[in-house]
Amino acid sequence: MLVLSGFLAGPSRAAEDAVIIPPPVLDAKAASGIQTAVIAGGCFWGVQGVFQHTAGVLNAVSGYAGGARETANYDKVSTGATGHAESVEIRFDPKQISYGKILQIFFSVAHDPTQLDRQGPDNGTQYRSEVFTLNDEQKNVAEAYIAQLDGAKVYKKPIVTKVGTLKGFFPAESYHQDYLTLHPNQPYIAYYDIPKIRNLKNLFADNYVEKPTLVGRAKVTN
Template sequence: MANQTCDVPGQGLRVPPGDVPDPAQDIATAHDRGELVLAGGCFWCTEAVYRQLAGVTEVLPGYAGGSADTANYQAVCSGRTRHAEAIRIRYEPDRISFGQLLKVFMAVAHDPTQKDRQGNDVGPQYRSAIFPLDADQRYVAGAYLAQLQEAGVYAGPIETTIEDMDTFFVAEEAHHDYAARNPGAPYIQYVSMPKVEKLRRYFPNL
């Protein structure tokens, strides 16, 4: 992953992250499976953000899309596989909802207006994508992307894709909880931690 300076405030937003609207549609607690898969650039960053949230019980970095034979860090970083660096989140639906997790994704975890990149991390492995695990997730995700696009809260079009979820391949152990274990790394200081700080500033209730 390339070194880069802190991403621009608001991550492509015209408004402060805290002003990003809540999803008009969400999954009822009784029907929420408590698991989702998101891809938003470097999984060190997205994992660091989601580990902060109350109600989230597990965050695992990994590779979504593509085949098992190339589901490893070296191959995925080449940009020649169909994988995206992603995270699998498990959570308690009675404490935090699918829609709230999507809002964090779109407001602070990454910039959904960038196509096949996040900052200086360039390639399809860094694409913005939601991998629904059931029909409810697909419906709510699609409705929320349309809602945000219509609201005009971003400076450019939303590039986030909704992709079929086949298999999630858990990443190598060295990448698990990477930000917490490597706080002095320049990438963590200048890219990952500003996202965590935005979460704490704009969504202290979460």
């Protein structure tokens, strides 16, 4: 996330436009117990914020995925040379929200999946779009959904989202957690991320919750 002394660097454009997209034809089977999804879609502040306002999500944690544990810190990840992407780990109740619905929200309002190695004003591989899968079922659902959306041409450009196997998720520093909620008037948040929350409320009213589920208050047990 790129911020300059009180205002933003980058194009004079607010959050990526939300796109109305169909739900996935192929979805994960309903399972018992808490499930986990890991996604990357640019600066993790906004992605975390979207899913903290999503019903059925028990916890959404900002962090790093795609690289080694030793380089999973903000200073190193920001170089773009670690293999990590700013990511969000989502713990969810599959009885309330499916894995496919999480992907639908991710592709529709949380980021623009047609931007390669960038989102908004942020550039670099650490801001890439990627779905990190935990099992074959997630991999199949994610790949099938991307093919479905590309085939339906719901975007003006092809989807560039990668689908890769999760090798490890490493929570980000504490000051990155709950950032959208704690700093709603910070210029980057107000300009790029708050519109995503509005889009979630407007396009996914049945999945929206007004009060965010914050990391500091989440109580998740398997």
